[in-house]
Amino acid sequence: MPSTTPPASAPAATDLTALQRRIVRDIVSLMRHDNLKAGDRLAELSIARQIGTSRTPVNVALQHLAALGVLTHDPNRGHFLSRDASELGSLAHEFLATPDEPLYLRIAEDRLTGTLPDAVNEIDLMRRYDAPRGTVRRVLARIQQEEWIEKSAGHGWTFLPIIDSNQAYEESYVFRAAIEPTGLLSPSFHADPEELENLRQHQRFIAEQGYRSITPIELFEASCRFHETIAKWSNNRFILQGVRRTDQLRRLVEYRHFTRDRDFRHDQALEHIVILDAIAAGDRVKAANLLRRHLEDALRDKVLTRNVFTEMP
The missing domain is CATH 1.10.10.10 (Winged helix-like DNA-binding domain superfamily/Winged helix DNA-binding domain)
Known part of the structure; x- marks a missing residue:
């Protein structure tokens, strides 16, 4: 049994900076998506890669979680979960029920x-x-x-203009349906096998049980991660920038709307898995067609059928 350092007193969540709170939120979300168990190790470098930041703020966030008793810390081996991620519901609610600012x-x-x-x-x-x-x-x-x-x-x-109407929301989906499948068909496209398997595991978790229990922000961020990772695999910086930019604008709407869409998110996760399976099989034409249909179906559901903005709280 590794020796562990005693946890320091943790500051309240409201005392964390916006960046620190976001990274804690992302780490908690990753642990829950991966269904980690007590004793599993959390590697700083791997986490930093997955959430797109440097190791230093990740280390600060891990120290905070250790101070809360969620993790134990061995000076020689790193941080380990002190209990199953499935038991972190109250912590997830604290950090993931609402955005950070x-x-x-x-x-x-x-x-x-x-x-x-x-x-x-x-x-x-x-x-x-x-x-x-x-x-x-x-x-x-x-x-x-x-x-x-x-x-x-x-x-x-x-x-500047944002997604503040049904027309703007529809335009964002038309844009995504144009560039995301194009990136998948790019000659420079290359899927990272480790990232692909991680995405597939996350989407399976959501489809099997997570869509019922994880927070609306977790659901939205998992969707963004799926689409932005595929865009990154295109190795086209403009496609990736376009997808990320659209996701940034969608956050303003989607954080308010995801609470109403749990059954839809279950179906969405199943569609994500089928797209990833096609990519893994090397059939990018099939994957691109599935991705385009996936986005067009989402457009019909959110805008053309239900009018997202009239349903806002």
Whole structure:
């Protein structure tokens, strides 16, 4: 039995930075998707690769989970789960029931409902949301990185178009149906076998049981991971950027909508598995046709049949 370091006192979740909270959230989600068991090791490098960050913030997040008693830490061997991931429901709810930045959500909500004007400045936002300047600047920097706001010529900010209507939502799916299958058929396409198997395991977990128990954000992020990984395999930076950009904009809508779609997510996971099976078999033409049909069916379900925006809470 490896010796373990005693856990330090963990700060409250609200004391974590937005980045630290996001990484903890992603690690908890990965553990649950992989259905890890007590005693399983969490490798920093592997986690960093899967969630697209460096090892340093991953180490901080693992230390936080160790302080919470979720993990044990051996100085020589790393971090290990102290109990089965299936028992982490309350922790998942804490970190995954809502996104990580309340002010970010409030601004996004006001943009989606049209109550926030196109042009704003820091002082206006500080007054409107009763928020300190540092918080406002941090959230604006995040929104700028996600490319739905830009600095104006003066001292203010101007919001850029987002998915804020059924028409815009439909346009996003038409765009995805055009570029995602194209990337799959690219001559430079190459699927990483380890990533493919990881994706397949995640989607099987969702299809078999996870769609009933995991949080709406976990469901959405698993879907993004599926589509963005296939786009990455195209080895075309513009296709990957396009898919990631669309996913960033979809988050503003989907975080509010996923709670209503659990049966749909079950069917979606089954479709993801069939697409991955075709890729694994080397039949990229079949996979591309399945992917295009998958996106077109999602468009019909969310926009043409049910009108996502009229169903918003």
